Amino acid sequence: MSETSVQAPPAAGAAARNGQPLLELQDVHTYYGHIHALQGISLEVHRDEIVTLIGANGAGKTTTLKAINGLLHPRHGKVLFDGRDVSHVPAHELVRAGIGQAPEGRRIFSRLTVLENLQMGGYTRSPREVAQDVERVFALFPRLRERARQNGGTLSGGEQQMLAIGRALMCRPQVLLLDEPSLGLSPILVQQIFAIIREINAQGTTILLVEQNALQALNVAHRGYVLQTGRVVLAGEAAALRQDEMVRKAYLGEI
Amino acid sequence: MQTQRSIRLPARLDGSQLPFVAAIAGSLVVAYALVGPQQFSNFLTIGAVYALIALGYTMVYGIIELINFAHGDVFMVGSFVALWILSGPLGLHGSIDNPALLAVVLVGLFLVTMLILGALGIFIERFAYRPLRNAPRLAPLITAIGVSFILQNIMQAFFGPSPVNSPQIFTLNARFDVAGASIGYLNVFIVAVAVALMIALQLFVGRTRLGRAMRSTAQDREAAELMGVDINLTIAFTFFIGSALAGAAGIVWVLYFGYAVFNQGFYAGLFAFTAAVLGGIGNTTGAALGGFVIGFLQVAAAQYGYSRWSEVAIFGVLVLVLVFRPTGLLGQQLGERA
Structure with a gap:
């Protein structure tokens, strides 16, 4: 484990990163019972960036997202959102504050219709805004419009992922957390999902993307963090990480 | 926008619902043939009481997977609250013969009793079940049995162990004859109220924002939280509705049977x-x-x-x-x- 040796400097990047980060984790530690899951994660996400967290199973990627969205509260360290300490704010209030998430495994409400799933995504907003944004999501994912009256559980995996992303967009998040959006999808669908992630970002939503598919993630992201057993072992520009020897060996499947 | 606030039935009454509706209608005809008109009206009345109580069991189970064994006693408290309102503050002894006055009393009785019982439900959830939300499942179950005993004993302390008679505000001879049977207007009223409450519940759960939040929370609590749903509030509200419906069943019981007893x-x-x-x-x-x-x-x-x-x-x-x-x-x- 080469935790200290490969700490690349987070160089100034493509997206303008002056000033205060939109989202910042400072030395965050979390526990599941006695298990020390996150062992001091620090990271920054700036406005309009796509930042990716890559790493193996159990590295702490999903746990990091839970520390951000309020489902887990850090025992040490801080989560700052827009400069405000939100370490102990409950999850449902963070949605109002502007953190939206498409969770791991999609977690569609299978016995609600597609439309109702989207309406749930806009739970914190007024009915008129919801009606407008439903149209916006349908424009992004025309497939969902065709299926609007079907139950969520009847959709295919790819459609469910579109619904999960669309549902997360309904709260008009300032930062969108995406947890393994490509999981279980066919290669063509993976391409589609990543194209959509780019488009959402181009429309002005900051994205924090957790992926096992490191190559795709680094292609779409501006910057990345590599996690290993609850620590950040490497951070930098996505292009630099793609060239990094350790990343290539461990995560891009090169020998 | 076609997506919002057009009036459409939640159960989507299209062709797919027809077999279900036909089965219900068929069962009613068979039931009528089996027991005759007199008992048919009794069955609908008693069935309405059980149905109103059962809704609370099923809603609470749906959202927190708890068999709320105190729910029957919430219904019992509803009966006593109704009985007390009629004989205490209203000071009634016999029937109310003026239909307009009767209607006013009934509306007030249902509103006040259901609100009180809803509040009782929220109270029970807040102090008996919420602290155990993440405990092993046996703990809230046993607590529910404890709450049941507490409610029974409180009511016994106030009203005694024997059945307490309630004023019969419906005149017993307010009946009409149909098909050789004598049906009380009270029976008709009870079935109508129960059906109206059930339709209102279906509309609420099926069509409103809070109803959607309840269904989402029942399906996936964590995902609902990530949509911005306040889980505590939603669960408390579920208890409110379930207990208010049990309260309505309690009123119906008192009106129909004319008494309340602590172990009913x-x-x-x-x-x-x-x-x-x-x-x-x-x-x-x-x-x-x-x-x-x-x-x-x-x-x-x-x-x-x-x-x-x-x-x-x-x-x-x-x-x-x-x-x-x-x-x-x-x-x-x-x-x-x-």
Whole structure:
């Protein structure tokens, strides 16, 4: 484990990163019972960036997202959102504050219709805004419009992922957390999902993307963090990480 | 925008609902043929009471997977609250013969009692069940039994151990004859109120923002939280509605049977729980259906001179249904989640 040796400097990047980060984790530690899951994660996400967290199973990627969205509260360290300490704010209030998430495994409400799933995504907003944004999501994912009256559980995996992303967009998040959006999808669908992630970002939503598919993630992201057993072992520009020897060996499947 | 606030039935009354509606209508005709007009009206009335209580069992189970064994006693408290309002503050002794006044009293009685009972439900959830939300499942279950004893004993302390008579505000001879049977207006009123409350509940759960939040929370609590749903508030509200409906059942009981007693919630609760399981626990339509099935079994057993066997019939049918349809008559099929 080469935790200290490969700490690349987070160089100034493509997206303008002056000033205060939109989202910042400072030395965050979390526990599941006695298990020390996150062992001091620090990271920054700036406005309009796509930042990716890559790493193996159990590295702490999903746990990091839970520390951000309020489902887990850090025992040490801080989560700052827009400069405000939100370490102990409950999850449902963070949605109002502007953190939206498409969770791991999609977690569609299978016995609600597609439309109702989207309406749930806009739970914190007024009915008129919801009606407008439903149209916006349908424009992004025309497939969902065709299926609007079907139950969520009847959709295919790819459609469910579109619904999960669309549902997360309904709260008009300032930062969108995406947890393994490509999981279980066919290669063509993976391409589609990543194209959509780019488009959402181009429309002005900051994205924090957790992926096992490191190559795709680094292609779409501006910057990345590599996690290993609850620590950040490497951070930098996505292009630099793609060239990094350790990343290539461990995560891009090169020998 | 076609997506919002157009008036459409939640149950989407299209062709797919026809077999269900036909089955219900057919069952009603068979029931009528079996027990005759007099007992038919009794069955609908008693079934309505069980159905109203069963809704609370099924909603609470749906959202936190707790069999709330205190729910029958919440119904019992509802009866006493109604009885007390009628004889205490209103000081009534006999019937109210002025229809307009009767209507005003009834509306007020339902509003006040249901609000008080809803508040009781929130109180019970807040102090008995919420602290145990992440405890092993046996803990809240046993707590529910404890709450049941507490409610029974409080009511016994206030009203004594014997049945307390309530003023009969409906004149007993307010009846009409149809098909050779004499039906009380009270029966008609009770069935109408129960059906209206059930339709209101379906509309609420099916069409409103809060109703959607309740269904989402029932399906995936964490995902609902990530949508911005305040889980505590939503669960508290579920208890409010379930307990208010039990309160309505309590009023109906007092109006119909003319008394309340501290342990009336035990059997009624047990039957209503059976109704909820029979219909498919977690499913509100199923709970209502189950309530009427149980009401029918009870009345039919009495009609044929086997009233002492009515419990055997009820639980026998429950066993049969669970053997052949483990998720109940209208239960969710297992393994639906992708």
